[in-house]
Amino acid sequence: MDEIVRFQTVGLRYGMGPEVLQDLSFTLTPGSFHFLTGESGAGKSSLMRLMYLAKKPTRGSVSLFGRDIASLRPDDYPALRRRIGVVFQEFRLLPHQTAFDNVALPLRVSGMKEKEIKKHVEELLTWVGLEEDMAAWPETLSGGQQQRVAIARAVIAQPKLLLADEPTGNVDDRIAARLLHLFEELNRLGTTVVIATHNKSLISSSLHPIMHLEDGRLSIEDRESEPAATVEALPRSRRL
Amino acid sequence: MALLSRRTDLPFERDDSSRYLPWLTAFMVFLASLALAGVFALSDLASTWDKGLSETLTVQLPAGEDERTDERRAAAAIKILEATEGVEEVTLLPPRQVRELLKPWLGAAADASQLPLPQIIDVEIDREDIPALATLTERLRRAVPGAAVDDHGVWMSGFLRALRSTEAVAVLIFLLVGAATVGTIVFTTRAGLGVHREVIEVMHLVGAHNRYIAAQFAVRSMVLGLRGAAIGIFSAALVLIALGVLAEFLGFGVLPGVDLSLGAWIAVVLLLPATGLLAWLTARITVLRSLARMV
Numbered sequence: 058m059d060e061i062v063r064f065q066t067v068g069l070r071y072g073m074g075p076e077v078l079q080d081l082s083f084t085l086t087p088g089s090f091h092f093l094t095g096e097s098g099a100g101k102s103s104l105m106r107l108m109y110l111a112k113k114p115t116r117g118s119v120s121l122f123g124r125d126i127a128s129l130r131p132d133d134y135p136a137l138r139r140r141i142g143v144v145f146q147e148f149r150l151l152p153h154q155t156a157f158d159n160v161a162l163p164l165r166v167s168g169m170k171e172k173e174i175k176k177h178v179e180e181l182l183t184w185v186g187l188e189e190d191m192a193a194w195p196e197t198l199s200g201g202q203q204q205r206v207a208i209a210r211a212v213i214a215q216p217k218l219l220l221a222d223e224p225t226g227n228v229d230d231r232i233a234a235r236l237l238h239l240f241e242e243l244n245r246l247g248t249t250v251v252i253a254t255h256n257k258s259l260i261s262s263s264l265h266p267i268m269h270l271e272d273g274r275l276s277i278e279d280r281e282s283e284p285a286a287t288v289e290a291l292p293r294s295r296r297l
Numbered sequence: 298m299a300l301l302s303r304r305t306d307l308p309f310e311r312d313d314s315s316r317y318l319p320w321l322t323a324f325m326v327f328l329a330s331l332a333l334a335g336v337f338a339l340s341d342l343a344s345t346w347d348k349g350l351s352e353t354l355t356v357q358l359p360a361g362e363d364e365r366t367d368e369r370r371a372a373a374a375i376k377i378l379e380a381t382e383g384v385e386e387v388t389l390l391p392p393r394q395v396r397e398l399l400k401p402w403l404g405a406a407a408d409a410s411q412l413p414l415p416q417i418i419d420v421e422i423d424r425e426d427i428p429a430l431a432t433l434t435e436r437l438r439r440a441v442p443g444a445a446v447d448d449h450g451v452w453m454s455g456f457l458r459a460l461r462s463t464e465a466v467a468v469l470i471f472l473l474v475g476a477a478t479v480g481t482i483v484f485t486t487r488a489g490l491g492v493h494r495e496v497i498e499v500m501h502l503v504g505a506h507n508r509y510i511a512a513q514f515a516v517r518s519m520v521l522g523l524r525g526a527a528i529g530i531f532s533a534a535l536v537l538i539a540l541g542v543l544a545e546f547l548g549f550g551v552l553p554g555v556d557l558s559l560g561a562w563i564a565v566v567l568l569l570p571a572t573g574l575l576a577w578l579t580a581r582i583t584v585l586r587s588l589a590r591m592v
Contacts, residue, residue, distance in 0.1 A: 111502065163504060166509050
């Protein structure tokens with residue numbers, strides 16, 4: 058497969074309102090890393106929703122992992138969604154579940170055995186520095202900790218496509234840089250990454266291409282990007 | 298038990314919409330248990346009466362001028378009856394028993410020895426080889442003028458029709474209660490889907506199948522349904538036992554009491570798993586149909 062995401066003249070409107078996305082055409086290849094920028098209301102979240110299958114385009118075609126979503130049957134969605142990790146701007150952690158259970162959710166819905174789940178979730182939560190907070194409820198965690206739980210939940214199933222909507226919106230620059238480092242690590246393991254952000258210092262700290270949305274139209278700014286690194290194991294000692 | 302205590306991803310314990318489901322189910326199952334017990338009791342009663350009376354005939358001989366005439370007539374009738382194919386047993390009721398039978402109508406006058414009483418012959422017949430009634434009556438009347446043969450058919454058919462109608466009403470009540478239970482579970486499940494919409498969206502986005510989500514609602518509904526059913530069946534059992542004791546105490550005369558057969562009790566107890574299954578299936582179908590409309 059040489060495309061993870063493919064948009065062709067995609068338009069999106071909500072109800073009878075104006076088009077919030079107009080004639081979007083682009084392709085994301087495996088292992089690519091993009092920032093998604095634009096003013097508030099430019100359509101970043103709408104574009105993300107199309108990519109994580111929460112919306113269908115009102116015109117044009119969207120393909121994910123080589124499959125046109127217009128041809129998907131309802132039963133096809135779960136398998137595709139398991140290949141996509143999403144970090145929501147507002148985290149969307151389940152308040153009635155501990156950090157451990159929130160991160161375990163994607164593995165549980167895929168039918169993994171509890172013993173395996175425990176091993177993977179503990180390893181990942183340790184890796185993001187939350188080994189002391191596995192049993193904590195989301196409301197007792199700081200914004201940065203909740204963000205790391207949300208990120209852990211998004212990456213636990215080793216997605217092929219990671220979408221993060223303002224993942225640094227609630228953290229200081231130091232944590233933001235660490236989060237970017239985490240996403241780059243995942244990218245080096247082969248995950249295609251799209252980060253929607255307003256954070257200019259985050260964008261300027263790397264040379265990844267920028268997808269810029271303005272009034273629902275998309276432009277792509279290619280910058281001098283370093284080549285994708287070879288795949289290596291995530292170091293367990295790494296901390297955010 | 299592992300099924301009942303297994304963890305769920307949905308916060309059902311914070312869901313007020315299902316708080317009253319066990320009590321509503323308990324009430325429905327209570328009514329269903331009584332209706333079902335009624336169906337069985339009426340069915341047993343109809344079968345007993347139908348079977349018992351369709352195997353008997355009653356021959357009535359008019360009172361003669363004196364005792365010797367009565368004896369002669371009875372002997373002649375018994376001889377004819379015993380010679381008839383399909384007749385298994387012939388019993389002449391003693392005068393004392395005839396007087397007892399007439400007491401409800403004649404009162405103390407029935408005891409008066411000078412009162413001319415008809416003679417009653419109880420005849421048991423073979424259901425597989427029922428004698429021709431018209432021929433038998435004709436032969437008896439030739440031997441004993443005024444003899445009458447009663448096969449209980451006229452009043453039994455009316456009585457059984459009334460009994461079967463009551464039984465049908467009880468079945469209808471049972472089905473209506475079942476439908477009301479399904480409606481309650483559908484309403485509660487839909488309310489639950491609304492309450493947990495955000496969690497369900499997240500579950501969908503991490504790749505949960507509708508079947509996975511539906512299974513959690515179904516198990517929850519089954520557990521609540523079983524709780525309610527247990528309360529309903531227990532309450533109904535107490536009422537049925539109390540009715541049985543009361544009927545025996547009051548002595549309902551010719552009508553049997555409300556003693557239920559073992560089959561009836563088993564049917565009432567089977568309402569427990571049936572309710573659990575109904576709750577599980579209803580919730581599952583409701584969730585799958587509702588989620589099919591979501592992306």
